[in-house]
Amino acid sequence: MIGWLNGSLLDGTRHALSVSDRGFLLGDGLYETIRVTNGEAAHLERHLARLAHGAAVIGLPLPAVDVAAAVAAVITANALQAGSLRLTITRGSGPRGLLPPDAPDPTLLITAFPTSPQAAAAHVIVASRTRRNEHSPLAGIKSTNCLDNIIARLEARDCGADDALLLNTAGRIAEASAANVFALIGGVWLTPPVAEGALPGITRARILETGGREASLTVDDLLNADEIVLTSSLGIRAVKALAGKDLPANGPGASRLARVLFG
The missing domain is CATH 3.20.10.10 (D-amino Acid Aminotransferase, subunit A, domain 2)
Structure with missing residues (x-):
């Protein structure tokens, strides 16, 4: 599947995060799982509002990116009519330790998944x-x-x-x-x-x-x-x-x- 990482569409096998990314090292990030139906991200505005709220809670600056456009690009690139997306944002790279850099450069990753079989009770x-x-x-x-x-x-x-x-x-x-x-x-x-x-x-x-x-x-x-x-x-x-x-x-x-x- 084709994903989106920091402004570029990439084949799923080519995604690479920095070894100093705080999301990888410290779990310093947020995510949203978004249902795709009829080629559209369902309730995207609600997901982005929750993401913004979470970012405010942990003091994570959101990147100046048109996330809705990036989501649409991933759906189109995968010809995804039904399935899901995972939108992950981390505080990006930082020095060793708990405190983040004064001016973090967030990492934004969007990945796509086909529809999963209906789970039994x-x-x-x-x-x-x-x-x-x-x-x-x-x-x-x-x-x-x-x-x-x-x-x-x-x-x-x-x-x-x-x-x-x-x-x-x-x-x-x-x-x-x-x-x-x-x-x-x-x-x-x-x-x-x-x-x-x-x-x-x-x-x-x-x-x-x-x-x-x-x-x-x-x-x-x-x-x-x-x-x-x-x-x-x-x-x-x-x-x-x-x-x-x-x-x-x-x-x-x-x-x-x-x-x-x-x-």
Whole structure:
């Protein structure tokens, strides 16, 4: 696949980052995963707004680049009608140590991916090896430092599960390793508030705009829910089992929600 790196379209095998890039060395960066449908980046303005917010949180200057034009160029170069893009921005190269240079030169990389097969309903556990720190500014942004998420997903794999839910420091549900979580309770789709450690997901926001609500949720709340789904910009995945308890999978609520959001 053809990607975009700092102003140039490049074959996927030729992308090269500096050995002093802070994104590689320190996880000093942000990313967005963007769905491509009918040859267009879905909800691009929302993704760029979230990227700008994250950049402001960590004090990362965004490059003076027409990102929308770069995204369109990658889609065109790959003749990508359906799939996804990953937009990654780092603070660029810097000296040894934690403090960045006074005038950083950010790295911007856009990579393209074909459509992945539809994932089957998920068997999910509750992560025990790590928790989401809802008090950290990183909890609300798409940081390239995903080690908590990786630890949770490894635990899920070791348990023979597909994903893991992360609790926050108060023991309430925050999110899944790479998705928001919604529970259908009393006919309403409920999801943890951002203040509980949930990422402000793009699909999450769309569900809230169509009648979903924020609510603090516990593991017991989910175990007693009518349905549970994991949501991301790439789609909706039903949950068929949580912590060893079977749940209704691909129920009418999840199917209806998927049709409303993704057609």
